[in-house]
Amino acid sequence: MAKVSSSNGLEKCPKLRFPGFIKQYKAVTLNQISSQIKRNDPQSNAPIMMLSARNGFIKQSDKYSRDNAGQSLKKYTLLKKGELAYNHGASKAKQFGCCYELHEEEARIPYVYHCFKVRDTEYSPYIALALNNPKMDRQLKRLVSSSVRMDGLLNISYDEYMSVTLYLPDFPEQKHIANFIENLERRIEKQKTFIETLKKYKRGLLHKILTEKIKVTQTAWNMHKIGDFLSPKNIKQLPTSDIPLMAFTATGGVCDKGERYDRSFLIKDTSAKLYKRTDFNDFIYSSNNLDVGSIGLNLYGSAVISDVYEIFSISGADPWFISETIQHKSVLHKILKYRQGVLYGQYRIYAEDFLMVPIKVPSFEIQKQIGDIFSKIEYRILKEQNLLENLEKTKYYFLQQLFI
The missing domain is CATH 3.90.220.20 (DNA methylase specificity domains)
Structure with missing residues (x-):
């Protein structure tokens, strides 16, 4: 991976590029490469989903323990795989909203989201990454005309959102970058799963020892x-x-x-x-x-x-x-x-x-033996959590360096 910089300070290019890619980036507005989605199907059985700033598309029932769309469900947008949605709601994780691509076959999502499809000339996973990149916040901040509405949404209309500017490489480089970030995200998810497995193992072992389902001594506690x-x-x-x-x-x-x-x-x-x-x-x-x-x-x-x-x-x-x-x-x-x-x-x-x-x-000697077991497990968890933090920092670094 090579470091690159503008020779005159005016040419738009990222700070890092993969070897073999030398074509200049092009500047386009989002409405030039996408078309709006207003699809609706009240009879659909597609899962009811929503956009989470941290996790992308999630089932509404996973957040609220049930689907709470109510009567408005008939107005929900039916989104299909590969299409994108922008949730213009402010959150701690994403102050100016979030945009993600749908990976499921279909989903019914709140009609207040701005939904669109990227043209075949561009690689939609890359566009989703560019739109959800922290660098995009500078443009979105300028679009916010007033404070957050009573329903928690920012006053960013569909047309305003479509006016944001993207700097794009050609299709092969878009795909290469998106696949690289996707592999990094997959590694992060595996690390999260491993940490949760360690915590679950620790909780289970602790419960069995403290309830004496696993006998560590014949002496009474x-x-x-x-x-x-x-x-x-x-x-x-x-x-x-x-x-x-x-x-x-x-x-x-x-x-x-x-x-x-x-x-x-x-x-x-x-x-x-x-x-x-x-x-x-x-x-x-x-x-x-x-x-x-x-x-x-x-x-x-x-x-x-x-x-x-x-x-x-x-x-x-x-x-x-x-x-x-x-x-x-x-x-x-x-x-x-x-x-x-x-x-x-x-x-x-x-x-x-x-x-x-x-x-x-139990006796102090048995306490020490049990404590030693759990200190080793806990320090392993801390070690893996530090690795996870480094992986997430690495992802943030590349999102800053590979995008304009």
Whole structure:
């Protein structure tokens, strides 16, 4: 793959091109290479689908647990394989909407989407990638005439969307680029599946050990309170340049549904006030939203953390075993019984109640053996998640370098 650049600063070409492709890119508007789709068939049995900014076409029932089209279903557009739709709804993932190609044979989709078919002179998967590329946002931003409507849609009409400019190579290069990105996306999906398989294996093994379906010792397990092993830490200090602030995030932290451990990133926050000091293998607990798993071990060394979290040191028990035990669904069920009221839309479970919850534990030696097993699995998951992040960064890089 060769790096290329404009000789005079005016010629439109990408920063990277595959060997063997030298023809200049052409500038076209979307309406020059496409035609509108207004197909409708109230009697169709095609699946009811919608556009997700992150995942493309998904079944409506997968998002809402049921099809909620109601009476408007008869007005839904019938889209066929290879045709494209633009959802001009703002979202966190795509501020100016998203455009995807349909890979299923047929689908009924909301009539508010802008639907179109790309002419045979262009490769539709490439056009979909170009239209969904972050670089397109600059043009779409200029088209937004006012704020988001009450129905969540941006005020971008079909004709306005068709006016965007695309810079296109010839058909063979379009296909080569699209196939390259498709192979990269396929690798990313395999990585996601592998990570989910590891997590499922870990959950299943944990359940069998803690319910003693797998016998790891003939000695009876004893009942204790969580507070027998966790001691509150109240050390406070201002963040400094060498001790970063640990931020738990809903997209990559212990606050995420199904996540067991702190996958947070570390940031500097010059506006921070008082924070608690946390160190490696401290147990971190939030009294808010415990039902989504906002608890876990600190796996990232020394940091400071917001006062909304409680910090506990672990003594008299293996940290990994205790952390896994507390996060097992049978223990979480007991913890959730202490939920009190709602503050700012969140349930609260106070630390004094949390520490009183009973748990069943074996001897320290058995705890250590079990903890070692799960630490190895968890660190493998972290390793694979880091690989996934690198793959996604690689895809973003090529989307920036191969497109104009």
